[in-house]
Amino acid sequence: FLKLINRKDQNFQHWYSEVVFSAKLIEHYDISGLYILRPSAVEIWETLQAFFDSEIKKMNVENCYFPMFVLDSHLKKEEAHNSGFKQEVAWVTKSGQSDLEAHLALRPSSETIMYPYYSKWIRGHRDLPLKLNQWCNAVRWVVGDPTPFIRSREFLWQEGHGAFATEDEAHAEALEILELYRRIYEEYLAVPVIKGTKSEMETFGGAIYTNTVEAFIPNTGCGIQGATTHCLGQKFAEKFEVKFEDKKGEKAMVWQNSWGYSTRTIGAMVMVHGDDKGLVLPPKVASTQVIVIPVPYKDVDTQGIYDTCKATVNMLCEAKIRAELDSRDSYSPEKKYSEWEMKGVPLRIEIRPMDLENKQVCVVRRDNGAKIHIANADLVEEIRKFLNNIQQNMFDVAKQKRDECIQVIHTWEEFKEALNQRKMILAPWCDEKDVELDVKRKTENEMGPAKTLCSPFDQPELPEGTKCFKSGKPAKKWTYWGRSY
Numbered sequence: 001f002l003k004l005i006n007r008k009d010q011n012f013q014h015w016y017s018e019v020v021f022s023a024k025l026i027e028h029y030d031i032s033g034l035y036i037l038r039p040s041a042v043e044i045w046e047t048l049q050a051f052f053d054s055e056i057k058k059m060n061v062e063n064c065y066f067p068m069f070v071l072d073s074h075l076k077k078e079e080a081h082n083s084g085f086k087q088e089v090a091w092v093t094k095s096g097q098s099d100l101e102a103h104l105a106l107r108p109s110s111e112t113i114m115y116p117y118y119s120k121w122i123r124g125h126r127d128l129p130l131k132l133n134q135w136c137n138a139v140r141w142v143v144g145d146p147t148p149f150i151r152s153r154e155f156l157w158q159e160g161h162g163a164f165a166t167e168d169e170a171h172a173e174a175l176e177i178l179e180l181y182r183r184i185y186e187e188y189l190a191v192p193v194i195k196g197t198k199s200e201m202e203t204f205g206g207a208i209y210t211n212t213v214e215a216f217i218p219n220t221g222c223g224i225q226g227a228t229t230h231c232l233g234q235k236f237a238e239k240f241e242v243k244f245e246d247k248k249g250e251k252a253m254v255w256q257n258s259w260g261y262s263t264r265t266i267g268a269m270v271m272v273h274g275d276d277k278g279l280v281l282p283p284k285v286a287s288t289q290v291i292v293i294p295v296p297y298k299d300v301d302t303q304g305i306y307d308t309c310k311a312t313v314n315m316l317c318e319a320k321i322r323a324e325l326d327s328r329d330s331y332s333p334e335k336k337y338s339e340w341e342m343k344g345v346p347l348r349i350e351i352r353p354m355d356l357e358n359k360q361v362c363v364v365r366r367d368n369g370a371k372i373h374i375a376n377a378d379l380v381e382e383i384r385k386f387l388n389n390i391q392q393n394m395f396d397v398a399k400q401k402r403d404e405c406i407q408v409i410h411t412w413e414e415f416k417e418a419l420n421q422r423k424m425i426l427a428p429w430c431d432e433k434d435v436e437l438d439v440k441r442k443t444e445n446e447m448g449p450a451k452t453l454c455s456p457f458d459q460p461e462l463p464e465g466t467k468c469f470k471s472g473k474p475a476k477k478w479t480y481w482g483r484s485y
């Protein structure tokens with residue numbers, strides 16, 4: 001698995017499956033829709049988790065852990081679970097040979113598991129705000145074609161659940177969390193996202209509104225919902241009787257939000273940055289940032305080369321740069337280059353006899369293939385500059401590509417044309433559901449229908465009299481449309 005068979009621009013789905021396997025992120029499992037996350041995937045997940053966990057702790061969110069099993073009676077209480085979700089719920093019905101008298105659902109999301117205890121724990125206003133989060137798995141027996149990280153029947157995520165005395169606090173925290181999600185994508189994964197609000201049709205049934213960070217995959221022309229925050233209003237509080245005695249001694253219902261991101265983040269990063277040599281890792285999430293490879297020439301000073309490689313790794317590690325030495329003598333340098341390129345390591349250092357003489361090393365960038373010689377004296381400083389430059393360059397290149405995919409349109413004809421060109425369509429919309437239904441019906445194909453992705457917070461000018469691209473009614477907002485995962 002040192003060379004990919006599929007090309008990213010020719011057969012994206014197969015290219016993607018090959019990359020996640022050949023880069024050793026994923027191992028296939030013998031149950032459809034389930035995948036093994038290998039160490040290099042877990043290392044990326046843990047890097048994101050470390051950032052996000054430390055940030056939410058600054059917001060006084062506390063981590064908890066609720067059981068992953070829920071009684072049918074609780075699950076039913078939330079009508080959102082009865083609508084489109086019913087088919088996705090997985091159940092435990094037996095233990096050993098005997099049937100369980102009460103069937104247990106596996107957690108697809110934890111509102112109905114947690115909120116009976118929110119009701120029990122929240123009595124007075126001093127019990128608020130209650131801000132809990134859990135890092136766990138979730139199970140949804142989805143039927144769409146399984147895609148590692150993007151659509152799997154079990155995934156890792158965090159789910160945060162806030163309960164507040166006032167509506168403003170719930171809104172405010174949800175916006176703070178959405179900004180953390182943007183930072184996860186743009187500052188760590190170097191993936192550009194758009195902050196926006198989901199349409200009513202795309203909003204979770206238990207929420208009054210859903211905000212999202214939307215990513216986009218130029219190769220397929222599909223959007224990806226990167227992470228979500230929901231403002232739940234008092235809908236769950238009503239159903240689960242989550243009330244408190246306010247300062248005036250009156251009974252009031254709490255205002256809630258919930259928010260989550262999952263291992264889908266990793267899939268989006270692979271899709272955006274990968275190339276025909278394999279994975280391309282943003283340095284911030286690369287467990288190995290620099291791989292040092294000895295390139296001996298016949299037996300000229302082989303020991304000297306090895307010693308210099310070792311010293312180079314030590315110097316970089318002392319500077320908190322994650323460097324590794326590949327001293328396997330069973331592999332030729334060329335085979336090593338291919339393997340570490342497949343794994344997406346941002347920088348490679350090659351050391352040959354002539355580099356010893358010139359007191360230099362040869363550095364090769366994974367993002368743009370550039371080959372540069374740097375003097376040993378400037379090593380640490382130069383490598384740190386390269387890593388920062390690669391992180392920024394990967395984001396800039398991805399943002400440029402994503403922006404080139406954005407197409408502003410004003411008519412249905414233009415919409416269809418842009419969709420065929422796999423664009424992320426920005427259109428003036430009357431905000432009426434039957435337009436979404438109509439567009440879905442008229443655009444259904446093997447990649448699925450076009451739908452609203454989000455209405456961006458950052459709204460362009462909407463001149464008086466602008467008409468909805470589809471209904472011709474007065475447009476209310478600019479909205480992104482496209483196919484999506």
Ligand SMILES: O=C1CCCN[C@@H]1CCCn1cnc2cc(F)c(F)cc2c1=O
Nearest residue numbers: 081085088089108109159204258259260
């Ligand atoms: O999206 C989030 C963030 C983390 C906390 N939960 C919210 C809403 C999840 C919405 N959702 C999403 N999918 C579901 C699938 C199911 F099978 C099911 F029973 C329930 C759900 C379900 O509630």
Ligand SMILES: [Mg+2]
Nearest residue numbers: 085088140142
């Ligand atoms: Mg779903």
